Amino acid sequence: MSERERKITETIAAAVDNMSDFGKGYLLGMGEAMVMDKKEKAKAGDAKAGEDNEIQR
Structure with a gap:
């Protein structure tokens, strides 16, 4: 954990x-929503x- 994260x-x-x-x-709800959003963005990525790999084939 960085110093900034520790301070937060x-x-x-x-x-x-x-x-x-x-x-x-x-x-709590805001934190959970942020985690869910990050997971969804990673999954979409x-x-x-x-999809990009399929196009290249």
């Missing part, structure tokens, strides 16, 4: 202590690479 993690951890349950749920 510490800042979020400190902020969570003062959040409402709604705020915590919102933050893999599919696109496969």
Whole structure:
């Protein structure tokens, strides 16, 4: 983990202590959505690479 990532993690951890349950749920949902989006983009990139290989054949 880089120094910047460590600082981000510490800042979020400190902020969570003062959040409402709604705020915590919102933050969790945003994080989960970001992970899902990244996975979908990676999957789409893999599919696109496969299509490019088919065109070259």
